[in-house]
Amino acid sequence: MTDQKLKLLARYPRERTRLLSLLHELQRANPNNYLTGEDLRLVADYLNLPLSEVHDAATFYSLFSLKPRGKHVIRLCKSPPCHLAGAWSLLAALERELGITVGETTPDGLFTLETTSCLGVCGVAPAMMIDEEVYGRLTPDRLREILASYRGEA
Numbered sequence: 133m134t135d136q137k138l139k140l141l142a143r144y145p146r147e148r149t150r151l152l153s154l155l156h157e158l159q160r161a162n163p164n165n166y167l168t169g170e171d172l173r174l175v176a177d178y179l180n181l182p183l184s185e186v187h188d189a190a191t192f193y194s195l196f197s198l199k200p201r202g203k204h205v206i207r208l209c210k211s212p213p214c215h216l217a218g219a220w221s222l223l224a225a226l227e228r229e230l231g232i233t234v235g236e237t238t239p240d241g242l243f244t245l246e247t248t249s250c251l252g253v254c255g256v257a258p259a260m261m262i263d264e265e266v267y268g269r270l271t272p273d274r275l276r277e278i279l280a281s282y283r284g285e286a
């Protein structure tokens with residue numbers, strides 16, 4: 133696996149500005165959607181940066197996790213425009229539908245539920261992301277349909 137990861141890193145120039153892209157690549161390469169300590173070390177070595185700087189980046193951005201997560205990560209926006217558009221009742225619906233609370237992963241390993249700040253699509257609030265896909269104008273019925281489409285692929 134380390135060789136595969138080194139090949140992934142080698143696709144990028146050794147520039148500090150690539151730090152987030154490299155973390156993203158390695159996180160995607162892991163089956164449980166997270167960054168291991170070894171990943172952080174590989175990136176630090178590749179970019180010749182202190183490990184602490186790579187660790188700080190990996191813990192600052194909510195897109196990254198240092199803990200194993202589900203195959204799909206759901207991020208429901210909790211910022212004011214989505215909040216006013218009903219995000220909190222959607223969160224309750226998501227928790228009911230998945231049988232987990234924020235920060236948890238479903239027992240089948242398919243979904244991890246998280247909240248996030250503004251996704252930049254306030255015009256279609258309330259909104260969420262699943263992995264890199266954005267969904268807006270959410271209702272409890274639409275949530276169920278969306279989750280079913282991911283369950284169908286499992």
Ligand code: FES
Nearest residue numbers: 209214250251254
């Ligand atoms: S506040 Fe939710 S997308 Fe902007």
